Amino acid sequence: MSGILYGVGIGPGDPDLMTLRAARLIASADVIAYPVLERGDSFARSIAAAHIQPGTPEIAISVPMSVDRAPAQAAYDTGAADIAAALDAGQNVVCLCEGDPFFYGSFMYLFARLSTRYKVEVVPGVTSVTACAARAGRPLVARNERLTVLPGPLPEDELRARIAAAESVVIMKVGRHLAKLRMIIADLGLTAQATYVERATLPDEKVLPLADAPAEAPYFSMILITKGADPWL
């Protein structure tokens, strides 16, 4: 009997925002898997650390951060092969995913490689979008309003057009794109309606009007724009 692969959302950062199911699965896992950045740290592992039983074997999938997709694809191929070996040995593997696994989550690359051959269960998690809105005290959408989610790395022209046409806007992956995003939002006259959120729910969280945001943003940052005056009234 093959083991089961669990893709487990562990929330946006504060371990308290993990679901009971996620905590239970992590604590009873035969093997824990998670992505690591090239410099070797894993945000996902740090969120889940208290629930990982000492001695549990771990598969760290080293994912290069490059625009070229090929190196990351090769890393997911290797990670999927390591996970498949554990599943073939009848072990249950719990793959940690920051936020929700199917919302810009790297787990989907493992899901694509393994779900036709093995039983895979996806456990949803609190997304960074809902966490940032909660910490900023900004409802996201009301009634028939539409929410537009945009990645900051999109080209300037596309961002400008999509933000101009949108109602409520969330911009993810701000990081090194902050200066470009600030300029576009200012050009559209939306700076006063924009909130910057960095490392939401973590002890060093920042929630600021975009006008007061620092000059540089980390990867774990987001901008929320609400255009309606008070759409939720």
Ligand SMILES: C[S@@+](CC[C@H](N)C(=O)[O-])C[C@H]1O[C@@H](n2cnc3c(N)ncnc32)[C@H](O)[C@@H]1O
């Ligand atoms: C690859 S996506 C992962 C999204 C994640 N799967 C989720 O459900 O929220 C990474 C982006 O999520 C956002 N993000 C994740 N955690 C965050 C946090 N604690 N505070 C602010 N933004 C966060 C940032 O925009 C970051 O660039």
